[in-house]
Amino acid sequence: GLGMTAIWLTPIFENNPVQGPGGDESSGYHGYWITDFTNVDPHIGTREDFKTFVDAAHARGMKVYMDIITNHTADIIAYRECHDPEVTGGPIFRCEYRYIGDYPWTRRASDGAAINDGFLGDDGVHQNEENFAKLTEATWAYTPFVPEQFEGVKVPEWLNDPIYYHNRGDTDFIDEDSLYGDFAGLDDLNTAHPRVVEGMIDIYKDWITAYGVDGFRIDTAKHVRDEFWQQFAPSILEHASGLGVDHFHMFGEVYVDGQKPQHLAKFTTNAELPTVLDFAFQGSARALIVDGVPGLFMDDLYKADVIYANGTETARQLPTFLGNHDMGRFAGFLRESDPGMSDDEMLARVRLANALMFFGRGVPTVYYGDEQGFVSDGGDRLARENMFPSQTDLYNDNDLIGTDATTAEENFDTEHPLYQAIAQFAAIRTAEPALRRGEQITRIAHREDSVFVFSRVDYDAGTEIVVAINAEESAQKLNIAVDGRSENFSALLGQCASSATAPTSYAMTVPALDVVVCKSECGAE
CATH class of the missing domain: 2.60.40.1180 (Golgi alpha-mannosidase II)
Known part of the structure; x- marks a missing residue:
């Protein structure tokens, strides 16, 4: 086969299928808009189906990684000042972020009245039950409410209470709002709150207990408090070890364009996550093979390995990758850089990038479809083609590399030149401990x-x-x-x-x- 030893799944949790105002709806097929953190989304299957899947993977010597979210839930909570027609005359899709300095925890936004008497804020020193017991009214920035049709929709039940969210409006990912703001309206959890910390640990412990999964990929890790990870990571690892899953592993997503190792390493030091996705490798590999920068820049990447929590030992465990479901595919970067590039050259460069990934330090991570010559037209939904026969014109007009096939057909070709190359690289890597x-x-x-x-x-x-x-x-x-x-x-x-x-x-x-x-x-x- 291809030589892969683990499978990283899309989030499988019960998910809000569609959200957004009329005429501007968006689909949650990807699984990141969770309503029920304890159940499998019906369009994927059942809990029993998932158990069968995990057991089948283990029987083949493969590990299963769940993609998990602790930063936010589906967009269920609304704000009177933005979403109540009686207040606004019509819903406003984007709610401007309101800063803590302007809208403190201890003053009601609508009338300036004192609230949450004695609450000292959410700095690390104050992240304890005694302090957060004084945070009882969630109207510090906006007036949150749950529309009638969504009442009680979240599971576990405690997630339905707005007090456990930041309720400050939408983020633009630049400053304070990167931690406190809603990601395109998604309800942003207050990960400094002890109840949120405890609740998320319990949720994900249960998935390990029930299914014996082998690890977590952690979505939006940089938008969560460091103090949360300092408690979450050791608790999860200890729980897994107690169940005999001593190899349990976690890696966080810390996504910034133009990523440098120092942006990543602090999540293994300050936040104490075991590892993070190596966006710096991705950027350096793209620069070398797509943009033609000198090899000197690859050396700069690896020189920085010492800044991770355990230096080169941690760097060897970083999942390395060439493209993904957010940014797009490596072949797509090549076509974007030179639309006239021949199929043979694109094939050679994608093969070369995979060689760099498989033979260099780190854990090579292949985005499904890359081994079938998928190219994509861009990032996000443009790079999420089907391997089963697709009915999506947006995908089916793509010119794949290394094949005459299109995504209108099934793409499980074990003779595809990229499948063959990746399988060869994986076999060499497996055979050589060095x-x-x-x-x-x-x-x-x-x-x-x-x-x-x-x-x-x-x-x-x-x-x-x-x-x-x-x-x-x-x-x-x-x-x-x-x-x-x-x-x-x-x-x-x-x-x-x-x-x-x-x-x-x-x-x-x-x-x-x-x-x-x-x-x-x-x-x-």
């Missing part, structure tokens, strides 16, 4: 050309694997520094010379838009 756990050492980070060469070294086993990435349109002849004990080499991928040219030097020729992987076994220290 590619999974070895130290990564930059050997060549070219100042001018899109060329990057690195070694993965397992000192205990005495193994060095040299990976040469050439994103240039001409072959590259390279003399590469290697460990002085690396004398004899064999080919894992491409053509490799059988021996070093001199102690500490090895010559490689890398074809245009290609990768070569060579292995030396010199014995353990």
